[in-house]
Amino acid sequence: MRFVTFSSRQGGKDHGQARLGVLHDDLVIDLERFGACVGLALPSTMLDFIDMGPAAVRVVATALETLDDATRIACAVPVDNVALLAPIPRPRKNIFGIGLNYTEHVAESARALDTANALPSEPVIFSKPPTAVVAWDHPVHHDAAITQQLDWETELGVVIGRTARRVAEQDALDHVFGYTVINDISARDCRRAGQWIVSKGQDTFAPMGPCIVTTDEIGDPHALNLATYVNGVEKQNSNTRFMLFNVNRIIADISRVMTLEPGDIIATGTPAGVGAGRTPQEFMWPGDVVESVIEGIGALRNPIIAI
Template structure:
């Protein structure tokens, strides 16, 4: 399933939907029409557990494109929001998780040239999240080095505590696209949260594709362009620590809960790694895409 959070109008409340062809099917209203209780938000849906995806998929398939009045809306007529507009806690970010990005970071950001022996973990607050098409804010009072990073993000569906790697993917609800925006000149004594955690620094979407449709998350192309010029192009096969390794590692000391988000790292091609270095400025547009999930497009604006 391709699940979205959407508004049918500017004034409307945010609601949970599933993309079916050219339509967005409202999950709660579909449930009401079929005497099957379903929630109106993504987090509530994730909380129902793995069977919720099967139940909802069966209901959509049974409708065969003919939905009751008020249940479905043309996708072109809705505003998509971040799939999880307000995560319950910080996003888990993974740094230096592609070999070539380790090398370019060592050249330009004073990080170690040695490949990490364990995942490098930081976090991004819930207030970093914005949805498809929303602006990314460049605060010139804080940064002159605004940078881009396209990433695959994994969304946890079943609580994970001390899980083994071979069991880890069973805890994934689905996957989405995330842009890990970074103010490179805002690192503080080696700490990244102020650099990575500023408002609007985690564009996310356009949907969550449920894990049953992506059985192997290590086969996906991902790319990013700035003003139409490609800057990043790689494949998740080149992660140093795969999605299952990341879940297993984090869960040894931190319980991963339903709705938690892991941004799995970025490949080479960030602005800091170019020669000469390139930074984002108001008026720029970035586009990021992960195969099988979708594309994000965002304008950069002044604070």
């Protein structure tokens, strides 16, 4: 299933609070209202639903198989009439970021950003704060007083569904709720003595969405094409099979030292083709539009604006 967080839209403006929905053809089904129609106690937020555990996904999937016209009218809204928000608009904790996780990106970063040329022997972990998260079509802020090197990084986002502590690699995917698209926006000239959080953690620097696709619809997270377009021009084109550390290894590694909890988010790294690694270097400016696309999940589009 494809879960979204949405608000109603009327007359081109967004109205009402954020709601949890399921994409069903060209409709968004309000999950809490759907539950009331079919006798299920279902929440109105993504985090509360993830907290219910894997069984909740199966229950909703079964209930949707019997969706009738009356229920559809009572709890569904045409997708064109809603604003899609970030699937988890306010994560409970920082997003876990994985740096230098594609071999060719390691090489281009060493050349352009003075990072180590050797392949990492363990996942390189940083974080992005919850305030960095924005939705599909929400503007990414370009503050010229802070950065002249605003860059893109399309990444597979992993959303944890079950508490994970010292998880074995072979069991790691059992702890995943689903997958989303994340653009790890980076201000390359804001790194501080090797620390990345100022470069990557600024407000609006974590566009996410447009949905979370549950694991049953993603047969193999390590076989997904991903691409980036700036103003319609392709900048990145790769596949998750080229990850240096796959999702299993990343979850196992993080959970060795800290507990992963339901709703936690991991951005699994970006392939080659970032702006800093191009010759000549390319960066984003107000008026640009960046689009991150991952096979089986969807497209995440964000304009760049001056602040």
